[in-house]
Amino acid sequence: MKRQTEAVIIGGGVIGCSIAYHLAKLGMTDVMLLERQELTSGSSWHAAGGVHGLHDTNNIARLQYYTMNLYRELEQETGQSVGFHQTGYLYLAQTEDRAHQLRISAAKARQFSGVEFHEISLEEAARRHPFVNLDGIRMAVWESESGHVDVNGVTHAYAQAARNRGVSIERFCPVLETNPRPDGGWDVVTEKGTIQTRVLVNAAGLWGREVARLAGLELPLMPLEHQYFVTEEIPEVAALDFELPAVADRDGEYYLRQEGKGFLVGAYERDGRYWSENGTPLDFGHELLDDDLDRIADNVMRACERLPVLGEAGIKRVINGPMIWSPDAAALLGPVPELSNYYTACGIIPGFSQSGGLGLTLAQWIIDGEPESDMFPWDMARYGDWAGKAFTRARTLETYGTRFSIHFPFEEREGGRPVRKRPVYDLQKQLGAVFGLNFGWEHPLWYAPEGVVAEDSYGFERQDWWHHIGAECRALRSGVGIIDVSNFAKYEIRGAGAARWLNQVVANRVPTEVGRSCLTPLLSVRGGIAGDFTITMLDEEHFLMIGSGMAERYHRRFFNAVPRPDSVSFQSMTSGWAGFNVAGPSARELLGRLTNDDISNEAFRFMRSRQMTVAGLAAKVLRVSFTGDLGYEIYVPETDQQALYQALLDAGQELSVRPVGSRALMSLRLEKGYGSWGREYSPEYWPQEVGLDRLIKLDKDEDFLGKQAYIELMDRPPRERLVVMRVDTPHNADPVGGEPIFSRSGDYIGRVSSGGYSYSTEQGLALGFLKPAYCEPGTAVDVSALGLPHNGTVLREAPFDPSGLRLRC
Structure with a gap:
């Protein structure tokens, strides 16, 4: 075994082997992969092996499509069969909301990932899968290039391709210690000796927590049991001369595909079960857990109602194995900010749909310093120390149980909350605040007026709270509002x-x-x-x-x-200071009631700051505003936050001051044309x-x-340009971000980065990126919303106060 190498990967599952292959493919061949037992130990070997290109996040969908194509290349390159059954996926919608979701996904998939994903008639659905009972089905969608793979074949194909390019793979080589070196590298202590390496990758799967702790790192991961079963041979299936497509009946909360001459059926039950909460046993490898089909009985019953032929089948075998989850079921990928040259690739649930994309992304990160695409939805840095065991435990169970639920725009999950609260939390709650989560912090999204239940509702169309956000926007634009910007x-x-x-x-x-x-x-x-x-x-x-x-x-x-x-x-x-944005035409008058400083426009101009006394409190005051209106950001020690907030509310009563939430802030900045990090501003642009x-x-x-x-x-020359568009919204729904934009002749020309409604100018708006030829003001475009084209027009400038006079008055 080598004693020195450029990169060490800990973990010989499908993800670790993919990373090894991609590092070598991109030119880093001095790589060692260490596996404590045999390749595929842990979760890879018992996965169901489904692969598809559908994902709500465009860049992830693109990488899933890359993964499916890569499997064919691996088979040709290595001679190792990956067992790719390209059966297609049949997606079914029982509700109008599910139909909206599928239309939106179809519109995105065709443009951003290359996946052929389109609506089909129920008659065609019946032809493609003659055993599906289509009673109650509103819509069917067909994805042609997906299917399932041999999970062991895929993992070994990656490993063989990596070996062929110079990667060393050491099996039965447990890692005992990972110790940082003064030069920024690592000493990896194993049972076979110590290896010096510049780069260390934790791709340890079920043991991701244990390997992280060797470096003093805690990862928000929790294993849960997951069950599927394979039926005995079904005569009707055996009589077919073609392989049936997989069925994605998310409303039924199960998944199903053909396996041999029968079916494989799995489910994510609402009441999941944790496994080995405090640590994965080091002697666990290719074992399974005791089955408990009663836990998924309701899901199986719904599957039998959808496929009556399934109800008569016997069960051949049951697979109950642990899978390790992150709080949102997305990968924890990338360099750890607090450690030098330490990378993680853990918490990956759809491993065989994403293995190629994950391996490519991390290899680019290691070799080039960052991936080609913006991968913040996978970035491990989206969680901090606030995501401790209690939060992770509650949120992973919620995420597991809602795996197949519809995920609506603006949806906020409740599991594990609240984690971090500011001193004004209770007061804001009394004022009707409905809270969201931002990097662990509770922050007001909107405020329910008296007599309205302070509770979010979700859907693809505008919800009841849409009107209340409008009232907040109008109150700020006509008077003064207070926005909590502590987060x-x-x-x-x-x-x-x-x-x-x-x-x-x-x-x-x-x-x-x-x-x-x-x-x-x-x-x-x-x-x-x-x-x-x-x-x-x-x-x-x-x-x-x-x-x-x-x-x-x-x-x-x-x-x-x-x-x-x-x-x-x-x-x-961030934790020590809290702040409020006081904004609107009356903002100066409100602030003036709480300070003796001269804050006239001549004395305190836009983009200036002061350390001053506000309501008797030492404060840092910046004359800036994300609303596009006259405004001040006032920061005080967190211990003074409640006193400042109460003083602002009291002093603003005669001015009809109104608390304003972050959803209103997003509308206000949209009509001003301000970009936002993670939407308009990203490493891709x-x-x-x-x-x-x-x-x-x-x-x-x-x-x-x-x-x-x-x-x-x-x-x-710019590949695309950021523009503001007016969007007609006859379907009572707005684009929210990620939707494709088409020319009037039907050509794809860009995408929406942010969308919503301008309450000040009473029109739908979108910020988005267009090819330069379509950026001329007045250009007519089709903006997708609800998966349907909506008339849009490129504007010369943002519709609210384009000259910026209100900011500077």
């Missing part, structure tokens, strides 16, 4: 050299005058938009930086990439495509992150 990420940077260090991180030139603020992008490795921040100079060599709350841990990777002098301190103040190139200062003294990559692409 914005806040960082304090101070000490000799603070300005120079910040200039090495961000692309704009940081302020040089106390009290000034600037907006700045943070560039990614490839020169895209990794983040956008407001930086304020509080004092000499003392700065406040504010950015996206949900990206706080993600951005830590970039901050850690620039060595910081010992004289410079960098501290997250170049600064010139989103209009942020004006904030990049190539002439400043310091080199900064992503500078060289940006220089290489700055003169390239």
Whole structure:
């Protein structure tokens, strides 16, 4: 066994083998894969093996399609059969909401992933699967390229292809320790000796928690039991001369496909069962758990009603095996911000649909510094220390039990909440707040008026709360509103050299005058938009930086990439400071009632800041506003938050002040045309495509992150441009993001990044990316909503206060 290598992968399941193959394929061949037992031990060997291209997130759907195509290539490359049965998938909808979901998915899939996914008649559905009872079915959708694979064959094909390219695979080689080295690498201690490596990858599957703890890391993972069974031979199936498609009857909450001359049937029951909560046994490998089909009896009964031929079949074997879940059932992928050269690839449920895409993504991350696509939905940094065992336990059980439920726009899950609350939580609740979760923090989404139940409802069409959000928007635009912005990420940077260090991180030139603020992008490795921040100079060599709350841990990777002098301190103040945005035409009057400072427009201009006393409290006040209106962000220590909030409410009574939630804020920024990180701003897009190139200062003294990559692409013509569109909404539904946009001749020309309704201008709006030829103001386009085309028009500028007078008045 080698004692030194470029990369070590711990875990010989399908994900670990895929990562090894992709690293070698992209040029890193000095790689070792360590497996404590035999390849496929844990969960890979007993998986049902379904593969399909459908996913709500466009980039993930694209990578699932890549995975299906890769399996055929692997078989040709290695000679190892992957057992790909391309049977197709038949998706069924029993409800109108499920039909909406399938139409939306079909519209996305055809454009973003290349998957052939389209609605078919019930007559055609019956021809494709003659045993399906279509009573009560509203809609059927056909996906032609999916099916199922031999899970052992796939895993060994990856392994063989990796070996052929130079990867070493050590079986029966348990890892005992992982110790960081002074040079940023790792010593991996195994039963066969110690290996020095630069890169360490945790792809340990069921043992992901245990391997993480060897490095002092806790991952939000929890194993649950999952059951499926295979029937004995069914004469009607045996008589067919073709293989039946898989049936995706999500409303029935089961999955079903042909297996041999019978069927394989599995379910995610509502009342799942944890397994080995405190740690996976080290001697567990190719074992199964005791079956308990009573737990899925209701699901099986619904399957038998849909396929009556199933009801007479005997059961040949039952598979009950553990699967390890993240809180949202998505992968925990990527570099760990707090550790050098340590990567995770854990918590992967649809492993055989995603193995190729996951392996490719992580290999790009390791070799190139970031993947080609924005993969934040898979990024392990979307969770922080707040996602502890109690939250993970509750949320994974909820996610398991709702695996096949419809996931609506704006949906907020309740499992494991609340985790982190601010001091004003109870007061906001008394005011009717309906809360959402943002990086562990409870924050108000909207406020229910007196007499209205403070509870969310969900659907693809506008819900009752749509009207209440409109009232919040109108109240702010005509008077003044208070928005809790405490969940914005806040960082304090101070000490000799603070300005120079910040200039090495961000692309704009940081302020040089106390009290000034600037907006700045943070560039990614490839020169895209990794983040956008407001930086304020509080004092000499003392700065406040504010950015996206949900990206706080993600951005830590970039901050850690620039060595910081010992004289410079960098501290997250997100937990320590709380804040409110006071915005609207009466914002100055409200703030003026609580301070003796001169806050006239002449004395306190837009993009300025002050440290001042507000309601008797020491506060940092920035004259900025994400609403596009006159506004101030007021930050105080968290212990003073409730006193500040109450003072604002009391002082604003005569001004008809109104609490405003984050959903209203999203509508307000939409009609102003402001981009938002994770929607308009992402590493996939170049600064010139989103209009942020004006904030990049190539002439400043310091080199900064992503500078060289940006220089290489700055003169390239934009592939797409960010535009504002008016959208007609006759179906009482708005695009929300991710939907395709077509020309009037039916050609795909772009996608929606954000959508909603402008209550100020009374029209549907969307921000989106279009090919340059279609960006001319007045261009007519078709914007998809509910999976249907809606008339859209490219606007010259944002419809609300395009000149920016209200911001600066």
